[in-house]
Amino acid sequence: MAMKKTLTLAGSDSSGGAGIQADLKTFQELGVYGMNALTSIVTMDPDNGWSHDVYPIDVDVVEKQLNTILSVKIDAMKTGMLGSVEIIELGARKIDEFNLDKVVIDPVMVCKGEDEVLQPENTDAMRELLLPRATITTPNLFEAGQLAQTGPIKTIDGMKDAAVKIHELGAKTVVIKGGKALDHEKAIDLFYDGKEFTLLEEKKISTTYNHGAGCSFAAAITANLANGKSVEESVAAAKDFVAAAIAHGWKLNEYVGPVMHGAFNKFGGIE
Numbered sequence: 001m002a003m004k005k006t007l008t009l010a011g012s013d014s015s016g017g018a019g020i021q022a023d024l025k026t027f028q029e030l031g032v033y034g035m036n037a038l039t040s041i042v043t044m045d046p047d048n049g050w051s052h053d054v055y056p057i058d059v060d061v062v063e064k065q066l067n068t069i070l071s072v073k074i075d076a077m078k079t080g081m082l083g084s085v086e087i088i089e090l091g092a093r094k095i096d097e098f099n100l101d102k103v104v105i106d107p108v109m110v111c112k113g114e115d116e117v118l119q120p121e122n123t124d125a126m127r128e129l130l131l132p133r134a135t136i137t138t139p140n141l142f143e144a145g146q147l148a149q150t151g152p153i154k155t156i157d158g159m160k161d162a163a164v165k166i167h168e169l170g171a172k173t174v175v176i177k178g179g180k181a182l183d184h185e186k187a188i189d190l191f192y193d194g195k196e197f198t199l200l201e202e203k204k205i206s207t208t209y210n211h212g213a214g215c216s217f218a219a220a221i222t223a224n225l226a227n228g229k230s231v232e233e234s235v236a237a238a239k240d241f242v243a244a245a246i247a248h249g250w251k252l253n254e255y256v257g258p259v260m261h262g263a264f265n266k267f268g269g270i271e
């Protein structure tokens, strides 16, 4: 049986919960055929508090991967961690060359537990080159503040202000993930399509085992788009998918707990 095909242009999380690992696991759960172009490799140092190191892949090698994948027609794509400005430029060029029209930009800037922007020079390139090509972009609260240049966002009104600014940068739709970071009793995401704001609310799960939540959310949106859902339907279904994954997050070691990518299919959605 022919399957819908999806591409992730993203980094490898050697610990297995986020990055391309999260994307491919999520694609599998949602019944699409996942392919990946690796942009960078992230390792964690067990002798130094699990601190992260990021190793970008040579841009020529990224292009060869993309040429492999794009030689077949894909149905939707996402981006995650992008190792360098050159890779962002390449991604933008390939989106145009292959007329890719279901494009999910997850503007990964930080890993949870780390508060520095990993590659600050990438933020401008994402604003200028990727947001104008985005069907949807999925920043968390911190990333939304950086993209919109509003500074730290603390309220739903602040999320609305940032969503308008990110939409003006060219993203067709925006979902800002209040998630764990917004000080609110629920896990609230704000969806904006240039006309209306929609608040997506979910019970906030009390856990720190949430590594990979953002990647899995964006990957689920990508799979849902590939399967023919509208953007709104794709986001709503992705939120249910990731809430179950967080509810069943588990402890990998003393530093990190990944979400359970397959929880929605195995145990169903949360109440």
Ligand SMILES: Nc1ncnc2c1ncn2[C@@H]1O[C@H](COP(=O)(O)OP(=O)(O)O)[C@@H](O)[C@H]1O
Pocket (backbone or CB within 6 Å): 139, 140, 141, 177, 178, 179, 180, 181, 187, 188, 189, 202, 203, 204, 205, 206, 207, 210, 212, 213, 214, 215, 217, 239, 242, 243, 246
């Ligand atoms: N504790 C939580 N309970 C329920 N949903 C959550 C929780 N934390 C995050 N989410 C949801 O998971 C998705 C990913 O959000 P988040 O973890 O904030 O992203 P990122 O991993 O990119 O920082 C969003 O839909 C968010 O609302």
Ligand SMILES: Cc1ncc(COP(=O)(O)O)c(C=O)c1O
Pocket (backbone or CB within 6 Å): 010, 011, 012, 013, 014, 018, 019, 020, 042, 080, 081, 108, 110, 111, 112, 210, 211, 212, 213, 214, 215, 216
């Ligand atoms: C390769 C890679 N991509 C993306 C992320 C971001 O993950 P999250 O889904 O938790 O936002 C990480 C975090 O460790 C990572 O290592």
Ligand SMILES: [Mg+2]
Pocket (backbone or CB within 6 Å): 108, 140, 214, 215
């Ligand atoms: Mg993220």
